[in-house]
Structure formats: structure tokens, C-alpha cells
Amino acid sequence: MKIGLLGNSDVCYNSLNYFMDCIEDALHSRGVHTQRITDAANISYTQDGPWSAIIGINQYQPAARTQDGSYVLDSFQCPVFNILVDPPYYHHGKLEAHMDNLTLYLLDQGHVEYCKRYYPPFKHMEMVYLPGPSGSFKSYDEKEIDVLFTGTLDGE
Secondary structure: OEEEEEOOOOOOOOHHHHHHHHHHHHHHHOOOEEEEEOOHHHOOHHHHOOOOEEEEEOOOHHHOEOOOOOEOHHHHOOOEEEEEOOOHHHHHHHHOOOOOOEEEEEOOHHHHHHHHHHOOOOOEEEEOOOOOOOOOOOOHHHOOOOOOOOOOOOOO
């Protein structure tokens, strides 16, 4: 089994790269081979694939098209999983691309409902909880702090 991982090397913050590194480490620990894909529009399926699946975080490749106008990721003929960590309306341009092999994972049930309402051709949309280290989750009753602050921090 080989999983293609859509890269985010040009993002303005490193959290998406960190999340992808964690996904890659988890796959490797289970004996799954991975390949980083940094330019899906120019990758050769016959040379680099086939993949059992492709995983991305906040990816624009779902809307990328080949010279003949077909969707690049459709040509790979495998499931594609895209995790959106921003509100879906930030990704309007890529959500106009309705591929049958694409599953969207969203971080909020409201985001799922929004996508079902405004992007009904998508067949596969699910909510996924924010990731964290294995075993780190407590029920709300067990938590000592009532406020959660998420974001990125500039080291300067």
C-alpha cells in the first residue's frame, strides 16, 4: 500500500506541515509507504503512482485541472481525502470542483451542514475532531480549564 500526501510547503505557518508529518509518521508506524506530492498538476500517475489513497490538508489541488480540462485528482483513480481546517467558505474556489472520489473532512458540524447546503454535489463530507496525541483526550467533565485557545504563535 502506498499513500500520496499532498504537500503544503509554501504555507505561511508550519502547523499544516506538522499535521502532515504526524499523519505520515502514523502511517509509517503501521508499515504504510508514503510519497509526498508537492505539485499534483505536474505529477505522472504512471511514474509515481498508483496510490491506494491521497491525503491532503487545506489543499487547492482538488480544483486543479489538466490541459484537457479534467480534474487532476480524478486521473489518479483512488480515494482522495482533504481535511479543511478553516471554515469552508475560505475554500470556495476548490469546493466548486465536485469529484466523486473526494471526501471532505471538516472540523465542525456547522461546516458540514454549510457544505451540504451550498455544495450539494459533494457526496462525502464528514466531521473530524481536532487531532491530538493518542490518549490525550478527556471528557469535558474531567477537564480543569473551561477555555480552549487555538492558533499559531510567532516565535519572536
